[in-house]
Amino acid sequence: MTHDLPFFDCNAFIGRAIARQPGAPETPDELLAEMDRLGIEQALVYHAWARLGDVAEGNRALEREIAGRERLHACWVLLPHQTGEGADPVRLVAEMRERGARAARVFPNDHMFPLAEWCFGPMAAALAESDIALLVDFGRTHWRDPCTDWDAVRGLCLAHPRLKVILVREGVAADRWLYPLLGELDNLFVELSYYQIHAGLAEIARRFGVERLVFGTGLPAFAAGGPMAAVLFSQLSDDEKRTVAGDGLKRMLGLGPQ
């Protein structure tokens, strides 16, 4: 299946998952090979160890393992700072910048912390100040098992209007939560890997603007073909498809024309 869209996956990881899917890539080069097969140009990646084990060590492993691979961009996993598991937010975000990290990601459910101001607020403020986007992943695995803290997402976006928040792996049967928030919050974005609403991309684009949609796959836990086809076969214009596929993310990460 060939195409000419500049896909840039905002939702991928490297490293060993709890269980390896059949034929799934694990190393950066294996991931790049799969991206080549699919026609995905670039990816924003975190390290599985930063989610499943030690955040700081996982972020360091990410830096080491993707070094020299220009199509892979580092996404650091973050925790709230108060326990001392991470540096002071301002220093940590400065370090992210120095070491080439393009975005940050949090797993509030896996890592058991709230996004509330009294906990994650200082980190969110530091990210906003440095214009680093934050991917929020509640670890949703099926639409019948809702686990997203929508009030927390709303509170985060309201408290930090300059922080770009990308909600990851959400969407099936979620419009009744999502639409009010997209209408209220200009800094909320939707990653596509689970946004499987019928004709939903065109509807979001029409109501809230196409730039609110960010391509992502969940590779290598999930197959990438679904979200790719969602963009390719959407009822969006060619320019809009390019925005969703990758141009919008490039702008958000400071990698393309502003």
Added chain:
Amino acid sequence: MIVDAHGHLGSWEATHIPAGDSAGLVRTMDACGVAAICVSAFAAIGPAPRLGNDLTMAAAEAHPGRIYGYASVNPNFSEEVRPELERCLAHPAMRGIKLHAGTHAYPVEGEGYRPAFEIAHERGLCILIHGGTAAVLRGLAERYPRANILSAHVGGWDGRSPSDMVDACRDCPNLYADLASSVAPFGALEALVERVGADKVVFGSDTPLLDQRFALGRVLFSALDEQVKGQVLGANAGRLLGLAQA
């Protein structure tokens, strides 16, 4: 020819569905290059089978050759089951039967559904079933060998864990695996085809509850070879639903 063997029609109480009417479905199919779809209206798998079946037949008449239908029944009103199926299946676009044991809160093997299996067996029809354990579907497949049972949502299998349902689809010649699933684990489609056979995996999307594009892309961008993709995307469903292949 791409054929979607698992579709719906209309609105559903649990979630917002844009463009879920027949015109919206056909617009999506045109964008995706899907030739035909077989649907059951949400009303038909919910509390109003007769209303829903009428909606399905009206959609098929509005889009001949593009939309086909499954007749659905509510086993909790068992006296209505056989007459409603016979009424609907007299329509040439109604190509099978859809049972949704979940919404009807009723066991697939229960007496209320028995006429559906008998008719499917008598006529060699496809019967798409949401619900039932692997053991139950095995038993039904053996008891009604001329019915072609399409087990809904087997496509959600992770591709690596033991699965009685996958094994049942492999073992029973008239039990098939529907791909429709919101979850598409990496490599699972390829593993499913390897496990049950390319002639037993059937493209279904659950659209418009889900977007047809996702299920289609899962196959198109898979590592399956092109011939197998053709079987999964169209030939198998065409055979089960009695649709001519281009």
